[in-house]
Amino acid sequence: MKQSQRLDQLIQQLSDGEFHSGQSLGEQLNISRAAVNQHIHKLEELGLELFSVSGKGYKLSQQLELLDKEKIKQATEHFTNEPDFAVYSVVDSSNDELKLLAQEQKLAAGYSVFAEAQTAGRGRRGKRWISPFGSNLYFSVYWPLAEGIHGAMGLSLAVGVALAECFGSLGIEGVGLKWPNDVYIKGKKVSGILVDLETLADGSAHSIIGIGINLKMPESVAQHIDQAWTDISSEIPTIMSRNLIAARVRDSVLACLSEYDAAGLSVFQERWRAYDQFLDKPVRLVMGQRECVGTCRGIDENGALLVQDETGVKRYFGGEISLRLQQ
Numbered sequence: 652m653k654q655s656q657r658l659d660q661l662i663q664q665l666s667d668g669e670f671h672s673g674q675s676l677g678e679q680l681n682i683s684r685a686a687v688n689q690h691i692h693k694l695e696e697l698g699l700e701l702f703s704v705s706g707k708g709y710k711l712s713q714q715l716e717l718l719d720k721e722k723i724k725q726a727t728e729h730f731t732n733e734p735d736f737a738v739y740s741v742v743d744s745s746n747d748e749l750k751l752l753a754q755e756q757k758l759a760a761g762y763s764v765f766a767e768a769q770t771a772g773r774g775r776r777g778k779r780w781i782s783p784f785g786s787n788l789y790f791s792v793y794w795p796l797a798e799g800i801h802g803a804m805g806l807s808l809a810v811g812v813a814l815a816e817c818f819g820s821l822g823i824e825g826v827g828l829k830w831p832n833d834v835y836i837k838g839k840k841v842s843g844i845l846v847d848l849e850t851l852a853d854g855s856a857h858s859i860i861g862i863g864i865n866l867k868m869p870e871s872v873a874q875h876i877d878q879a880w881t882d883i884s885s886e887i888p889t890i891m892s893r894n895l896i897a898a899r900v901r902d903s904v905l906a907c908l909s910e911y912d913a914a915g916l917s918v919f920q921e922r923w924r925a926y927d928q929f930l931d932k933p934v935r936l937v938m939g940q941r942e943c944v945g946t947c948r949g950i951d952e953n954g955a956l957l958v959q960d961e962t963g964v965k966r967y968f969g970g971e972i973s974l975r976l977q978q
């Protein structure tokens with residue numbers, strides 16, 4: 652048995668949140684107690700919070716609801732028409748995993764992967780995306796770009812709208828969008844989108860749309876996040892199954908991607924405005940060493956940010972811009 656399979660088994664055993672002795676875990680996994688101890692350290696490295704009490708054994712700080720393909724399927728409306736998806740345990744990055752899959756086989760539009768943890772989760776502008784095991788959602792979708800890569804900016808904005816609408820439908824209040832595609836709740840970041848683009852030798856192009864959603868961020872890793880953040884479990888009015896949230900997010904994203912393909916970004920412009928947390932507010936744009944100030948006026952039909960200054964409304968485009976509220 653591979654080490655990764657042993658880790659999965661160990662997590663499965665511990666997921667009930669109860670104490671398990673080192674001896675019983677060793678017997679289940681067919682390994683020594685010392686090896687159990689080593690595996691427990693690996694789980695801690697993956698961001699799981701564990702207690703170890705002599706005479707009692709090991710226990711997760713809280714019960715885990717592991718992602719389960721069947722449960723996600725059952726919770727997905729109209730699943731028969733939707734593309735397939737996979738659930739992985741530990742990956743480097745779900746975007747990179749899906750990119751490899753796309754090189755190996757022909758994927759249907761909307762084929763997606765979920766991962767329980769990422770050891771090299773990537774955020775925008777070269778940042779790391781903190782991806783502890785079993786507590787959040789890390790999700791990537793394969794989407795061909797029939798019009799080439801210039802449609803990609805609009806696409807990522809449409810996905811932002813999909814997430815905001817999904818969170819709103821879960822009863823969460825204070826959901827907001829920040830251009831180009833960060834999702835906030837009451838001014839704190841809850842979700843981010845990273846779109847990787849690939850153009851192939853035959854001229855066709857596709858995107859890998861990576862979505863990270865904080866569901867229940869463990870205290871132990873939260874200290875590494877360098878901005879104001881929140882998670883769904885702190886904001887949602889009722890406790891909700893992780894698999895159900897995964898299904899709802901996937902449903903919402905796939906629906907918006909199809910809508911975007913059929914009608915472009917114009918159908919999302921008004922919907923974006925409903926969530927735009929900087930709309931009509933004084934903003935500052937940071938582009939490397941350069942800075943611009945003005946009033947945010949939403950987005951245009953191509954997904955460019957509109958900022959009004961004394962000379963008129965200007966359009967800003969491109970992933971390296973950081974948008975901030977003027978203090």
Ligand code: BTN
Pocket residue numbers: 743744745746747769771772773774775776778780788789790791833842843844845860861862863864
């Ligand atoms: C951001 O910086 O706001 C974008 C974060 C995107 C994180 C997600 S998690 C799933 C996918 N895999 C990655 O490595 N990154 C994206």
